[in-house]
Amino acid sequence: MRLLGHRLHGILDYVTVVGFLAAPTVLGLTGTPALVAYTLSGVHLALTLLTAFPLGLFKVVPMIIHGALELVVSLALLPLAWILNFSSDVTARNFYVGAGLVIFVVWLVTGYREPKKA
Numbered sequence: 001m002r003l004l005g006h007r008l009h010g011i012l013d014y015v016t017v018v019g020f021l022a023a024p025t026v027l028g029l030t031g032t033p034a035l036v037a038y039t040l041s042g043v044h045l046a047l048t049l050l051t052a053f054p055l056g057l058f059k060v061v062p063m064i065i066h067g068a069l070e071l072v073v074s075l076a077l078l079p080l081a082w083i084l085n086f087s088s089d090v091t092a093r094n095f096y097v098g099a100g101l102v103i104f105v106v107w108l109v110t111g112y113r114e115p116k117k118a
Contacts, residue, residue, distance in 0.1 A: 002111035006063060009110045010055030013048040016103070017041050023095055032084050033092035040073075067112035074104035 004012070020041035024034035051066045052059035077100030081093035 003109040004106065005111065006053040007055065009106070010048065010051075010053055012106055013044065013051075014055070016099075017045045017048065019099070020044060027091050027095055029089075029092050029095070031086070033081075033086050033089060033095070036080070036084070036096075044073075063112050067107060067110065070103055070107050074100050074107055076100070077103065 018041075020037045023029055023037045029037055047061065047066060047069060048055065049057045050059075050061045051063060052061060053063050053066070077096050080096045080100075081087040081089070087093045
């Protein structure tokens with residue numbers, strides 16, 4: 001039994017989409033950090049819309065696959081600033097490390113294998 005059911009996880013997914021979409025404007029991200037934020041916003045929106053859970057629109061991607069993808073993304077975000085060579089931009093670096101940590105915590109507390117719940 002995990003703390004987050006599928007419906008609440010879906011709400012957090014849409015919040016994540018908005019967060020990545022707003023980050024360049026709110027935080028002043030430009031260049032590669034902004035492009036990555038916009039890309040992740042679109043990718044996360046597509047995954048959320050395609051996931052077979054209460055807030056998914058097309059219900060194609062099983063929740064367990066959704067969870068596996070979020071785990072990979074969360075871990076990839078942690079070193080992203082160094083991999084893409086923008087670690088000297090403290091705001092961008094901290095945003096991506098923070099986003100990776102938040103997505104990882106959500107992954108930890110979500111019941112991906114549990115039956116669909118409200």
